[in-house]
Amino acid sequence: MNISFVLNDKSVTTFQNNSTVLLDLIRNEYNLTGTKEGCREGDCGACSVLIGSYKDGKMIYDCINSCLLPINAVIGNHVVTVEGLNQSELSLVQSHYVDNYASQCGFCTPGIIISITNYLLGNYKYNLRDAKDSIVGNLCRCTGHVSIIESLKSLLEDLNDKSDGEEHLSYLIRKRVIPDYFLRIPELISKLTISNESTDEINGKSFLVSGGTDIYVQKQDELYQAAVSFIDSNDYEENIYISEDKCFFKASTTINQIMNSNIMSSIIPDINNYLRLFGSNQIRNRATVGGNIVNASPIADFTSILLALNAEVHLLKNKKERKIPLKDFFIAHKKFDLSENEIVEKVSFPLPEKNFFFNYEKVSKREYLDIASVNTSAMIIVSENFIDHITVSAGGVAPIPLVLRKFSEFMTGKYFSDDILIRAMNSVDEEISPISDIRGSAEYKRLLLKKLIQCHFLKFFPDKIETEIL
């Protein structure tokens, strides 16, 4: 297919197979070798680049892993590699990096410069916690990240002189965070000739790709030169909405769209603290709700949350919609109730009533950017210790993402007490069937799930739980 986009400060057009990933395009076709391949699975961030899209009169930039980004996502957009940040002097981020000796071998460095620059572009107020969070998706094996954190500290101190009313982009240009050609990008984009026609020859299997963050890891070779069609992710205002006492997510809603939307945080105030543990910023910019569901991983993080919210999945085939509870969607390991040519269109969950509380627990080897050993979500509706309703999900303990049905049913309609909890816990072992694998032994997962369920109740009933039972 023909793709046109703005690469750093120039408009480019190239003919590529549409399953090509951006990393290969920028390194091989444009010889921009500052962007590195470190793992091709979104775990190291050495390939990070910015994708800017023009909307409502301004550019919005996202940091992504170019090793997992199908090139259709750059059509009509602005791609910024580390070379695109270079100016006659070092950029502000580069300069603080050098002064703090935050780079050693240098292989991870361009990706981190990109991630930090993206943080400065996308936020108006800065703090160290969020700045660190912006590089969770970037590994440095040399520095142990200590000098990188030092460089972040001195960088942020250097960014406290924005004058009132100063336009953000102009401020960042004045501070040398980005070159001034960024101002010309909307014009360059408007002049691109976009053709959406795919002229690829289809041989072999065809793939439907949403964010691509998982399928490009798992089926890298199969996707190479395969026919790929895409579900576009639009902006969150269209993707997340409330209608008739239900909250809807289109399948293409990305995790970061959820984090940026006020809808979810008004329902679950802590949602962003939970979702920070979902992948990295780069991954969350691409990973979608639909992808998280159809990947059908037993430890899918967002699926765990949706299960506890009693979500329904809306399926579409030939314009015909079918609706099933999410907990019934999963049939067996990586098998789910989806017929040929049927797609997940959206998911919804009933808006909670009063006295609603939610908790999410995840334990993995490393806290950030890691896959859970066990995760679990709990949604409870409770008044005066009386449990009107509770749903607890459990991931990593069965071939599918699970709702602990017996446990939830047993607890529903009871006054909370230690005794009730202990009795309900007895059913957990019967409901789960963890296996020993790289995420932990079966015995560990059993113990961990029970401890995490206790954590739910410690949060819901901090004063009512006698800690000795734990």
Add this chain to the structure above:
Amino acid sequence: MMEKNYELIRHVKGESKFLDDLPVLSNTLNAYVFTAPVAHGIIKKLALKYALESKGVFKIITAKDIKGENQIGGIIPDEPLLAEDKVHFIGQPIAVVVANSKYEAKQAAKKIQLEVEELPAITDPRIAYQQNSLIMPPKIFESGNVNDAWKECDFIVEGRVDSGGQEHVYLETQASYSFLKEDGIKIISSTQSPTAVQRIASRVLDFPMNKVEVEVLRLGGGFGGKEDQATAWAVISALSCHLTGRPVKIILSRHDDILWTGKRHPYSSDFKIGLKIDGRILAFEVTYYQNAGASADLSPAVLERSLFHATNSYYIPNVRAVAYSCKTNLPPNTAFRGFGGPQAIFVIESAIHKASKVIGMRTEKIQEINLIKEADHFYYGQKVINSNASRCFIRAKEKYQLEKLQNEINNFNQQSKFIKKGIAVIPICFGISFTSTFLNQASSLVHIYTDGSIGISTTAVEMGQGVNMKIRQVAAKVFSVDINRIRIEYTNTSRNANTSPTAASSAADLNGKVTLIACNNIVERLKELAAKELKCEKSEIQFKDEIIFKEGSKKKINWIDLIQIAYRERISLSSLAHYATPGIYFDRTSNKGNPFTYYSFGTAIIQSQIDCLRGTYKIESVKVVHDFGKSLNSKIDKGQAEGAIMQGIGWMTLEDVVYSEKGKNLSDTLSTYKVPDVMFTPEDIQIEFMENPSESLAIFNSKAIGEPPFLYGIAAFFSIINAMQEFNQDIKIEYKAPLTPERVLLQLYNKSIS
């Protein structure tokens, strides 16, 4: 203000060239290696027909195609480049597919038909030992008489200690590119050992070494993982190039790199420690079972360093240490920062920790009273000169107010039910030098060009440790010129022959020293010339800030003018120097000697917090006093220390290399093998450079820094264990690393750990 490091300016702009960033010749082919799918077996059939018919394939190379010797073993010749009749580990190269693209080569490799009669695989070093599957005869170091000493001891404590492997996770994977020259071959390799690549390539290709030129640009991280293990891939690209006549590139994917290459050696060890009631250690007996993997690689040297560091920084009068290098069916394990030292130090620290519980004495008290003192001898015979063990330990306790920290933790733990804190102290000692004495040599070639700019070639490979900057600093100091005049060339075997690996923390020591000699050679000539020009004695000539002058005299020559005069006077503006570290030796019949030029000392205090419901933990602080010597570049040295500490903590906590019973690495991606990330890094890391460092034999009294701070990470293990005991006094402590959240939770609730 410290000079900017020009390497870093290129790094941040994305302008540094790593191997895969170089433009390639237009007819370049790509290689993909077909490897053993089982850990142990006899090759019954290897059919290439379908693979050869695959799109884009140019050639498939097997052992039969090798004209020279099919042998890449460095210390012991026990490792074929390509398997012939048997395979010994999953990932052992069998055939090389050379095709137009990486993708086509890989697709073709999938069509190779292989039949293997599977044999039982060994993954556990103790089982290998029982079956007498050893890489070499056991090594035994001893002094005093442990058997007599036990009778004198008030307490004798025994135990077992296990430490896991560790994947290097250099961000740049293994890579090489080869092309033919008129009558030879040039190999660009991402290696720490250009000469090893040259030697082995010449052996396999049957070329004399002078026809094999090896060049190294820079490494995207090494950490020991490219000391011996880069060779196979470099030789595969060279062999493919030689047999096809075309340039050939090979870049390992992350997955293949983790799956196929060796790691830090897992160790399983037994100890017996005897102490007097006052805490003095009288005797220590230890047996190490090193998991060497399928062939020797660097295991013998790694094993030896474990023996050297058996007593960490303590003086123990009676020691007996026995070490077995056990042959298993895993990829050959290899060098990794610390090189066997950390494994041994984890054992003695575990022994002291366990003994402290038995005696009822604080661990740090036992540590302190046993620290090695000036003029004490380590048990292999080396006398300690300039021991800073106690100085660092006492300074750390005082500066960081250890007692106060402990009281705060006690108070916290009394009030907190499910969050517990723990603290641990560790003194460290690390011997500096290659223990293979002959490797302690280096060369430096310095050229001054007629415009006054300077190019320096040494045997050192830049891999992030800052050796290029340090060498530039040495030359800038000797010539007293602007450091920006000095450029460090790529490491190349045609400019610097017979290079020792860039390893053992010694690259700046050796190459700094030899560059000093080379620069001084030229300075001597320039001084003679300047004396003639300024009409004074040679001894009166001074070089300062690019001005050459005689004190008190008005006449001066600037740097560029002097260089141009020298050129016209036909004075050599180049020098090739050689340096060999004096005074080191080791007798391998008595296992006694003076293997190290000097020792590096320091002490760390690490504090952790654990969540007893979730089994998770946070390393809260790392507080260090370290003897850096007179640091050449404090920012580089601090960065080395911080990076090493985090790798050490990673090894003890998160980093879990897991093999199946059949020898398959299950942690073969970065989504299953987790290294410390920015959030795991403690908020509070303090590193004090010990004041008034003593003389060292390294360049300008600096000290090697690459490896020693790795050892501090070991304290993370004990700080977590100590916190766990605050929650549950009855924990049966297992000295088994890494201490993953899984092992923490299971132990907290008295379940056995796998």
